Amino acid sequence: MNKLDNLISQYKEGKCELITLFEEIVNSKKYIPFEKLNYLSKKLDIPLAKLYTTASFYSLIPTAKKGKYIIRICNNLSCNLNGSESILEMLKKELKINLGETTKDGKFSLELTSCIGCCDSAPAMLINNKPYVKLDKTKVRKILRELK
Amino acid sequence: MQILRKSNWEGFEKTRKMKRVDIINAVKKSGLKGRSGSNFLTGLKWELMGKGTRYLICNADEGEPGTFKDKFILENNPSLLIEGIAIASYAMDIHSAIIYLRGEYSYLKPKLEKLIKQSEKYLKKIKLKIKIVLGAGSYLCGEETAILESIEGNRPLVRKKPPHPSQSGLHGKPTCINNVETLANIPLIILGDWNNNLQLFSLSGDLKEPGIYEIELNMPLKHIVSLGKPKNEPKAVYFGGSGGCIPYQKFRNLQVNEETISEKGGFLGARGLIIVGKDRDIVDISRTLSEFFVYESCGYCTPCREGNFRVVELLEKMENGKARKEDVKLLEQLAHHISDTSYCALGVASTTHLKCALKYFKKEFKI
Numbered sequence: 399m400n401k402l403d404n405l406i407s408q409y410k411e412g413k414c415e416l417i418t419l420f421e422e423i424v425n426s427k428k429y430i431p432f433e434k435l436n437y438l439s440k441k442l443d444i445p446l447a448k449l450y451t452t453a454s455f456y457s458l459i460p461t462a463k464k465g466k467y468i469i470r471i472c473n474n475l476s477c478n479l480n481g482s483e484s485i486l487e488m489l490k491k492e493l494k495i496n497l498g499e500t501t502k503d504g505k506f507s508l509e510l511t512s513c514i515g516c517c518d519s520a521p522a523m524l525i526n527n528k529p530y531v532k533l534d535k536t537k538v539r540k541i542l543r544e545l546k
Numbered sequence: 547m548q549i550l551r552k553s554n555w556e557g558f559e560k561t562r563k564m565k566r567v568d569i570i571n572a573v574k575k576s577g578l579k580g581r582s583g584s585n586f587l588t589g590l591k592w593e594l595m596g597k598g599t600r601y602l603i604c605n606a607d608e609g610e611p612g613t614f615k616d617k618f619i620l621e622n623n624p625s626l627l628i629e630g631i632a633i634a635s636y637a638m639d640i641h642s643a644i645i646y647l648r649g650e651y652s653y654l655k656p657k658l659e660k661l662i663k664q665s666e667k668y669l670k671k672i673k674l675k676i677k678i679v680l681g682a683g684s685y686l687c688g689e690e691t692a693i694l695e696s697i698e699g700n701r702p703l704v705r706k707k708p709p710h711p712s713q714s715g716l717h718g719k720p721t722c723i724n725n726v727e728t729l730a731n732i733p734l735i736i737l738g739d740w741n742n743n744l745q746l747f748s749l750s751g752d753l754k755e756p757g758i759y760e761i762e763l764n765m766p767l768k769h770i771v772s773l774g775k776p777k778n779e780p781k782a783v784y785f786g787g788s789g790g791c792i793p794y795q796k797f798r799n800l801q802v803n804e805e806t807i808s809e810k811g812g813f814l815g816a817r818g819l820i821i822v823g824k825d826r827d828i829v830d831i832s833r834t835l836s837e838f839f840v841y842e843s844c845g846y847c848t849p850c851r852e853g854n855f856r857v858v859e860l861l862e863k864m865e866n867g868k869a870r871k872e873d874v875k876l877l878e879q880l881a882h883h884i885s886d887t888s889y890c891a892l893g894v895a896s897t898t899h900l901k902c903a904l905k906y907f908k909k910e911f912k913i
């Protein structure tokens with residue numbers, strides 16, 4: 399049994415939450431494809447609309463296709479005061495995409511995030527689930543280069 | 547730091563020899579109040595729990611901008627938290643506890659899970675299961691009833707109260723929701739020699755040494771701020787994204803506690819202080835904060851959804867020199883309408899920063 403089906407049976411026994419099923423799909427696919435939502439709907443006997451309205455509520459559960467690496471840069475106050483705007487501008491230029499877009503090769507998506515609790519090492523961003531802190535332009539270039 | 551003390555389950559073992567009601571009374575007597583910023587007497591919250599199957603939820607959703615003290619505990623003394631959860635569960639006769647960990651902190655989950663496994667020996671004694679549910683990116687889900695909806699698999703809309711979660715919470719059962727810092731202090735209270743006024747402050751912004759500081763309440767603002775070593779003369783201190791701001795110069799001698807900050811129109815909340823330097827533009831800061839609320843608004847009610855959107859629009863106009871004279875007045879009215887008529891606490895608090903800015907830095911809003 400694959401991990402998702404395993405979680406689905408756990409869900410039916412009340413041992414795991416719906417949000418955890420979403421997260422499992424996002425872990426493997428980076429987003430929730432429509433087919434998967436449909437699959438869940440049938441397996442769990444929950445209306446598709448309800449699943450969609452729940453999943454789409456969360457910023458870490460994309461319902462549209464994303465790149466291999468989702469860059470989420472924080473632009474809340476502490477990061478903003480420490481130069482997150484210029485890091486954002488640089489990312490847009492380097493990746494040649496705007497916020498909410500994915501590079502043509504499907505490698506990077508660029509998003510904003512609310513505060514990620516790294517305000518003492520601002521500016522900060524998450525790439526997939528990992529935090530990157532005390533960003534400056536040289537550091538960001540290096541990070542992008544190293545992500546294959 | 548007090549919060550970094552180890553208990554090694556000594557506090558837990560001590561409570562095993564106590565009656566449940568005596569544990570609750572000890573917590574009540576200690577004066578511990580919710581460290582999420584709720585300031586609700588923790589012992590009383592425990593005492594108010596309804597009968598039957600019940601749950602404990604440890605709120606680790608920490609989403610307030612400029613606040614990272616719960617992360618500090620999760621990283622540096624998580625065993626104290628697990629022990630606190632165990633004592634709380636034992637005191638309230640709870641056998642199922644959930645740590646609701648924000649999705650942005652997912653990298654902390656493996657270590658926490660391991661720790662829960664290692665604590666099995668103690669948890670078994672009170673038949674307690676602790677499980678971690680990972681959030682998925684939503685500030686609103688830190689609100690105690692939105693957490694419940696999130697765990698139950700619904701779109702997280704804040705519930706109407708009453709009934710309070712203590713009577714009807716998760717799956718309709720009595721549920722106690724406590725913050726990470728609140729629960730981590732429990733073993734220390736039981737062990738004794740504990741100071742209720744020592745609390746975690748997150749300092750960030752225009753500082754050379756931002757970070758977590760354990761600070762005694764009632765310390766003058768200037769001493770708190772000086773710990774973070776300001777890069778230049780501070781202009782204002784913000785209390786997270788939703789707690790408003792006060793001017794630094796005017797109130798540098800203010801003894802910081804919940805009441806003194808409230809008297810000045812702010813809200814100390816979870817003690818996330820963002821220090822803003824002298825060259826900063828308050829209108830620009832207001833826009834950054836309002837953009838946060840536009841992003842996090844769940845969209846259910848009009849004042850918060852449309853109102854904050856309009857606030858950002860007006861602030862942008864001001865920044866671009868395109869505002870009209872009456873726009874400042876309009877902004878002021880909007881700020882009040884939003885806080886007066888929003889459905890939940892997110893919307894209600896979403897313009898505190900703006901009201902404070904307009905109160906103390908009105909000159910900067912002139913066009």
Ligand SMILES: Cc1cc2nc3c(=O)[nH]c(=O)nc-3n(C[C@H](O)[C@H](O)[C@H](O)COP(=O)(O)O)c2cc1C
Nearest residue numbers: 580581582605607608609688689690724725728891
């Ligand atoms: C929009 C909103 C977000 C909140 N976020 C958090 C949070 O991230 N962590 C937290 O402990 N409490 C948060 N709270 C407060 C909770 O509703 C609740 O009062 C708290 O978890 C109770 O814990 P305490 O009694 O230990 O203070 C939030 C409240 C609101 C209205």
Ligand code: SF4
Nearest residue numbers: 844845847850890893
């Ligand atoms: S105030 Fe209204 S729109 Fe804003 S988060 Fe609460 S319910 Fe949603």
Ligand code: FES
Nearest residue numbers: 472477513516517
């Ligand atoms: S403000 Fe960016 S991490 Fe907190």
